[in-house]
Amino acid sequence: MASAFIRRLKQAGPLSDLEQDVLLSLVVNPQDVAARQDIIGQHAAPVFLLMSGLACRYATLPDGTRRIAAFIIPGDLVGSSAGFTSGLPWHVGTLTRCSVAELSRPDLCTLTRTYPGIRCALRWLMQDELNRVRAWLLNDSQPSLQRVAHLLCELQARLEAVGLTGQGELSLSQADLADAAAISHVHVSRVLQTLFSERLVSLGHQKLTLTDVPRLRALAGFDPGYLAAGVAELAADDLLGGG
Amino acid sequence: MASAFIRRLKQAGPLSDLEQDVLLSLVVNPQDVAARQDIIGQHAAPVFLLMSGLACRYATLPDGTRRIAAFIIPGDLVGSSAGFTSGLPWHVGTLTRCSVAELSRPDLCTLTRTYPGIRCALRWLMQDELNRVRAWLLNDSQPSLQRVAHLLCELQARLEAVGLTGQGELSLSQADLADAAAISHVHVSRVLQTLFSERLVSLGHQKLTLTDVPRLRALAGFDPGYLAAGVAELAADDLLGGG
């Protein structure tokens, strides 16, 4: 949904009605994409908006292992910063069936120059991604139970923030979860059994439901602060990154 | 050295002499800081420039383990994006004795608005950090030998890019390397023994030297592309991040 897009951007700060309208005017002609398809390979650099479904950024190691570095949820804008990523190992691909709209990069850049709210929102998106990938790096130092729990908590929190998954249902295969947590899918299965026996999640085919988010967050040590941090604090003119 | 700072920023694209001068004019009053001191805690948000020594961004896990998420080398600007990081677990601290200059955030923001080259350079810095932290995330999926080798390769490449360490000497304790690789310092010692026996590094007290960078890179699967990627490609007006 386009509304998830606007909700996502408004996390960064206020957007005027006009700004919202011009942004939405860029969203045309959404395409359906099947599960397990690449949207962005190593070279192409379109800008697109995920409208429904679940996607991810991933890379493949020399030994064939896939590592997922981020989940991409509806409302997320994926613009692989022109030219800056060529030669990098990262791809973007769908995990479930998705609906995807491609945006015109030049148009988006134009909006960026004209509307300060949009400029601020896009900058915030990048800082947000940096925060999340750092959180994942930290997560890699946790034992598998906490690690899986943390991933689930983050995904739930992000979906909720754009108005999805009121009831904590995530449609995600265990294999995908394994590649995000960097553990084997066999072990993911065992970890989920543990969480299930603790009444923290319930399981289904390519679907799992968080039945007790507060206790799951406590287990994972999950603090949602890094997701929406600085919503109102990031000055519109502050260009400095988290470097 | 201030020249490392300029070299670092010029990786992003051309900077006019004027732009270089105004940037350097902000660098005043460098302070010496001992090893193992925090420069930025969870709350304070100064902007500073590392002029010599080695520092890192790190967080501490519930069990007391320290995870290093990035090395900070001379020429690096560390501005914890106003307000946006409050509540996050990340600290910045020195690993060796350092010389540090604090910059005025308002002045820097002013330059950002006035000079397009500087604006572009600072944006590039953030994208560069994103690329590196993603590379570390990928690295976490590698076995320990490659993992350690990759860290060493990256550090060497970055130092060289700002005109330091012609001969591959890194001053870094094994304990720090362990926290960056997320393995125990005991195992780091064993891994380094292996690299030494392969004639890839030589060892000293809090110091190690890369004696065969090409073979070490081959072992690590290190591709320097993600460090200086897009030097000339990132359009000055392109605000879109890697999201």
Next chain:
DNA sequence: CGAGATGTTGAGCCGGTTCAAGTGCCGTGG
């Protein structure tokens, strides 16, 4: 209804951890 992808369970293995003891290097202070 069959094929392929998804999830489960068990057994054995291995990379890396932890604990512990010991060596060597450095800077400090007498």
Next chain:
DNA sequence: CCACGGCACTTGAACCGGCTCAACATCTCG
């Protein structure tokens, strides 16, 4: 100048979390 204390590093042994392999059960979709 030397003695000392502490930090960095090394080495060995036991342990364990998570992996691999393999077989099987289950679900979905064409």
